[in-house]
Amino acid sequence: MRVVVPFDAREPKTRLGPVLDAAERDALARCMLRDVLVAVDALDAAVEVVATAPVDVGAGLAPHLDDPDPGRSLRSVPVTVDERPLSAVVDAAVDATVGDAGESLAVVMADLALATPAALARLVDAAGDVVVAPGRGAGTNALVVRSPAFRADFHGASYLDHRAAADAAGLTLRTVDSRRLSTDVDEPADLVEAYVDGGEATAAWLTDRFEVAVDEAAGRVSLARR
Amino acid sequence: MRVVVPFDAREPKTRLGPVLDAAERDALARCMLRDVLVAVDALDAAVEVVATAPVDVGAGLAPHLDDPDPGRSLRSVPVTVDERPLSAVVDAAVDATVGDAGESLAVVMADLALATPAALARLVDAAGDVVVAPGRGAGTNALVVRSPAFRADFHGASYLDHRAAADAAGLTLRTVDSRRLSTDVDEPADLVEAYVDGGEATAAWLTDRFEVAVDEAAGRVSLARR
Numbered sequence: 518m519r520v521v522v523p524f525d526a527r528e529p530k531t532r533l534g535p536v537l538d539a540a541e542r543d544a545l546a547r548c549m550l551r552d553v554l555v556a557v558d559a560l561d562a563a564v565e566v567v568a569t570a571p572v573d574v575g576a577g578l579a580p581h582l583d584d585p586d587p588g589r590s591l592r593s594v595p596v597t598v599d600e601r602p603l604s605a606v607v608d609a610a611v612d613a614t615v616g617d618a619g620e621s622l623a624v625v626m627a628d629l630a631l632a633t634p635a636a637l638a639r640l641v642d643a644a645g646d647v648v649v650a651p652g653r654g655a656g657t658n659a660l661v662v663r664s665p666a667f668r669a670d671f672h673g674a675s676y677l678d679h680r681a682a683a684d685a686a687g688l689t690l691r692t693v694d695s696r697r698l699s700t701d702v703d704e705p706a707d708l709v710e711a712y713v714d715g716g717e718a719t720a721a722w723l724t725d726r727f728e729v730a731v732d733e734a735a736g737r738v739s740l741a742r743r
Numbered sequence: 744m745r746v747v748v749p750f751d752a753r754e755p756k757t758r759l760g761p762v763l764d765a766a767e768r769d770a771l772a773r774c775m776l777r778d779v780l781v782a783v784d785a786l787d788a789a790v791e792v793v794a795t796a797p798v799d800v801g802a803g804l805a806p807h808l809d810d811p812d813p814g815r816s817l818r819s820v821p822v823t824v825d826e827r828p829l830s831a832v833v834d835a836a837v838d839a840t841v842g843d844a845g846e847s848l849a850v851v852m853a854d855l856a857l858a859t860p861a862a863l864a865r866l867v868d869a870a871g872d873v874v875v876a877p878g879r880g881a882g883t884n885a886l887v888v889r890s891p892a893f894r895a896d897f898h899g900a901s902y903l904d905h906r907a908a909a910d911a912a913g914l915t916l917r918t919v920d921s922r923r924l925s926t927d928v929d930e931p932a933d934l935v936e937a938y939v940d941g942g943e944a945t946a947a948w949l950t951d952r953f954e955v956a957v958d959e960a961a962g963r964v965s966l967a968r969r
Contacts, residue, residue, distance in 0.1 A: 532962065636920055651922065654932070654964040655939050655955065673957035674964045677939065694862055696877065699922035703962070706880070713881050713903065729881065731899035736758065736929070738880040738900045 518562040518641060519614045523603055524550050524627040526570035536705045536740075545722060549702060550627040551578035552716025554591050557625055559634030560641060566596045566627075567606050579718035581725065607660070607669040616665035624660040626652075630715040631697040640698060645691030647683045650698035651676040658701050664688050708740045744788040744867060745840045749829055750776050750853040752796035762931045762966075771948060775928060776853040777804035778942025780817050783851055785860030786867060792822045792853075793832050805944035807951065833886070833895040842891035850886040850895075852878075856941040857923040866924060871917030873909045876924035877902040884927050890914050934966045 529546035530537070537545060550566070554574060557564050566574055575592045599606050607624055614622040623641055625632070640650055640659050647667055652658035655674035666686040670678040683690035700710045702719075712723045723740065730741035755772035756763070763771060776792070780800060783790050792800055801818045825832050833850055840848040849867055851858065866876055866885050873893055878884035881900035892912040896904040909916035926936045928945075938949045949966065956967035 633920075639920075651940070654935055656964070673959060674939075674955055677955065694859075694865075694923050695920050696922050696925035697920050699925070709880050709900075713900075714877070729900055729903065733899060738882070 518621045520557055520562045520564045520623045521610050522553055522566050522625050522627050524566050524568040526568040526572045532703050547578045548718040548722045549630040551718045553627050553629055553632050554594055556632040556634055556637055560637055564594050566594055567599050568596055569600055571598055572596055581722055582718055603671045604669040611662050615662055622662045626658050626701055628701045629658055630702050630711040630719040631700045633697055636695045636697040640693045643691050643693050646688035647690045649679055650693045650695055652699050652701045659698050709738055712740055744847045746783055746788045746790045746849045747836050748779055748792050748851050748853050750792050750794040752794040752798045758929050773804045774944035774948045775856040777944045779853050779855055779858050780820055782858040782860055782863055784816050786863055790820050792820055793825050794822055795826055797824055798822055808944055829897040830895040837888050841888055848888045852884050852927055854928045855884055856928050856937040856945040857926050859923055862921045862923040866919045869917050869919050872914035873916040875905055876919045876921055878925050878927045885924050935964055938966055
């Protein structure tokens with residue numbers, strides 16, 4: 518199996534603007550990428566980052582961790598720079614992997630801070646021509662493609678679009694029921710999940726800066742600056 | 744096993760006020776309760792609704808469905824009216840079920856519109872003195888208790904509080920990684936999930952009134968009135 522992790526290296530996580538400045542958004546995005554790559558590393562797969570600009574996936578991803586070798590096996594993850602829209606990147610990967618090489622392709626978003634090897638194993642072990650891990654707001658957070666007939670559509674409500682695309686092509690589509698894979702970190706409200714159950718680099722970065730704040734009246738839990 | 748489904752029959756779902764009036768919030772809450780009871784019905788368990796006021800769990804829960812007998816087995820679900828706070832209700836159920844009868848207790852919130860028998864089976868089949876299905880914002884959406892030493896705390900970040908309570912009592916706590924159980928319907932943004940993957944009554948009620956609206960610029964998907 519081949520696993521592609523798309524990463525926006527230029528202006529990542531703009532919707533976190535209300536709570537994080539640009540440098541912080543960049544740092545958090547790299548922590549999440551690091552945690553996703555660590556989780557993906559447990560799969561028996563050829564992993565590749567496809568980024569919109571060059572990115573150092575070695576020690577540079579999580580310099581705040583007290584780890585003598587934070588890069589570990591990540592050093593060996595190749596990075597391809599590709600500025601095309603995500604759907605075009607994924608379609609090209611489907612053609613090269615599923616069509617030409619007859620392999621399965623998995624696509625795992627770089628902001629799945631809660632991803633674990635167990636959750637990803639459920640994704641790649643699920644049957645179906647197409648397997649989707651739906652995200653909040655009818656998005657597609659992770660995807661397995663086993664048929665070259667599938668075309669990606671990451672605009673808008675991509676979970677619905679991918680269901681329709683699979684239907685139109687006569688393909689079976691299964692979903693994986695995972696909170697960890699359904700939680701992408703896009704908006705300030707999403708940070709609580711990453712703080713509580715995120716991977717090592719993300720949780721440490723957030724814990725250094727934030728704490729849990731409970732608004733009893735509104736029934737809401739969020740993060741507040743320490 | 745005993746399953747308790749707590750239901751706020753008085754002013755349910757106030758945080759949906761920006762998009763639903765009081766009558767609609769009440770109707771939607773009853774649809775979600777109906778869908779949760781249908782899903783729970785597949786478990787081999789004694790199910791009970793604990794509500795803050797009397798509620799008809801027969802045909803009254805989803806009168807909009809084209810179903811000659813929408814109540815089906817729900818008619819046999821007993822309803823207990825209990826005005827105490829949720830934590831007190833659950834603690835009393837733990838004492839009566841786990842302490843006195845030596846049975847397991849499951850608590851399943853009435854707004855888990857995406858709950859399915861398969862997701863609930865993963866909850867009740869998970870090992871551990873305490874099993875939690877975490878919700879958005881560090882909440883507790885569903886719970887299995889197998890030790891009488893556990894005390895509930897549904898204020899604030901209850902997932903964190905329940906982890907701490909289990910630790911303090913020397914109990915093992917496991918989580919179940921389920922998007923369907925992590926999605927409770929509290930705020931307008933949550934309605935998209937219920938529309939797309941909710942149970943029969945909830946999805947039909949929402950589909951009658953709303954459609955999916957994609958804000959491409961903001962990267963957001965929501966529901967808009969038809």
